[in-house]
Amino acid sequence: MDAFYIIATAALFAISCGLLGAFLLLRRMAMVGDAIAHAVLPGIVIAFLLSGSRDAVWMIPGAAALGILTTFLIEFFHEKVGLQTDAAIGVSFTALFALGIILISVYAGQIDLDQDCVLYGEIAYIPIDLWITDGGQIMGPRALYVGAALLFVNLFFLFAGYRKLQLTTFDPAFAAAAGISVSLWNYLLMGAVSVTTVAAFNSVGAILIVALLVVPPATAYLLTHNLRHMLYLTVVFALLSSFFGYWLAVLLDGSIAGAIVVCSGLFFGLAWLGKGIRRRTDLVF
């Protein structure tokens, strides 16, 4: 059952991240996941300074608050200050990460406190981090439920807001003319991204999530420029990467997150090759 649990959890998070990542990619904000991974540092330090505890109960809200703040800052620098999105991302997360480092050096140098040791989960341990009810009933891995709940919320959000997200992504000017609040939908998307990434960091680790936000959507984007098809293909690559990545890790007895990311990279390479061949031979696939 371990293999099933790990692949299923990885797939759930991969689909959530991939779908949100597709919109981020189209808005030229693909690296927002990496930014959040760094920017949550002051959040966990402040949560620790307030609570004196390194328990996840305190760390996750602290991280989530900073995740949302990061996305707001990025939007602010982009919309109001007029920076390009990549610069806005760079300015926001480096400043916040540095703030976290300073807080640690000044207040908590004698405590082992960083994202790696208090926030980031490890996908390999999903099957032993069980949800056990008060009655002692073992309900299966906790991360599986977190992943399923997140996917449900994200799917609901994307289905409900599909038209508006599409319009604000591709033609903000037209969207605004049609009476859709561009910044509201920006903030909604970014809010979904920050909550999803922080919960996912805690369940399966950071590098996996940062990669899953970018690579499957980028692979899909190579093959199609139709948004609906791109989203479907993203889901396909997210699933394939989770499945083959897990077995690659078994084969090598290596890091599962690492192997899943390598596999998604391989699919990207294959998609690029396939596209090249198709163009050169004019074959229709």
Next chain:
Amino acid sequence: MKHALWLSGLLLLSLTFSCEAPGETNNTDEKLYVVATTGMVADMIAHIGGADVTVDALMGPGVDPHLYKATQGDLSRLQKADLVVYNGLHLEGKMGEILEKLGRTKPVVAISAGIPEAKLLEDTLFQGNFDPHIWFDVSLWAAAIPALTEALATSDSSLREVFERNGKAYQLELELLHDWVRDTLAVLPADKRVVVTAHDAFSYFGRAYDLEVRGLQGISTLSEFGLRDRVDLVNFLVERQIGAVFVETSVSTKNITSIVEGCRQKGHEVRIGGQLFSDAMGAPDTPEGTYTGMVRANVRTIIESLNEH
């Protein structure tokens, strides 16, 4: 909708395949199988368990436990284990939290739980947060033996007598080692009893054997050191005329080299006194690959380099 159907088919297919996987196999071997996190913990188990217990350490030699990344095989080792033992006090970071949760479904023991809280070094600012490097005070480390013996005996009650005998013998060995460390370090004159290392791992060592301990980095190997920390440490070395600083096997040497350079600019020659084993033991099959060997090696390194000046 056609796409959605196709996708759920793919999802089902990949899940079916993963179910057929050769999953967990329960330990059919007669021997008690124990999994430890660090080498020091594994070494203690090997001594108490003797030939009747198989031990695996998840973290190999030279690995920084704060930064350890799990592999796929670690999971099956943990699943197969009859007993899991870890250091505790947040040494293993997030992994310690997960092992604690594993304790709800199988026997899991933290070494630090066997040590009375009054003997632990608590952070002065944040109560309830303790320095995890307990193995550097040999008597403190030995204090954890009874609880571990009990845990092993509970896992296999037919071997209770063997474990208790081995445990007592190891306790005696560690008591002798504790005396040896104290006596050996006693030859150092008062003005040379200063150990400067890359990160704050040696507080228990200093307290137990009456040495002043300074670390450049905090307990976390990720916390950056401030400029003033550096200046303070350099001034301290120059003022006290301390001849040697130490690097650690599991931490980068870069920072401590910058201290040596800083002292040189002030006209005070500081050497790197050698490598101390801090968060991980030496390679297996070398003397430093055991807990007692590692402690002896550290003490020898300290004596040799501090006494030269």
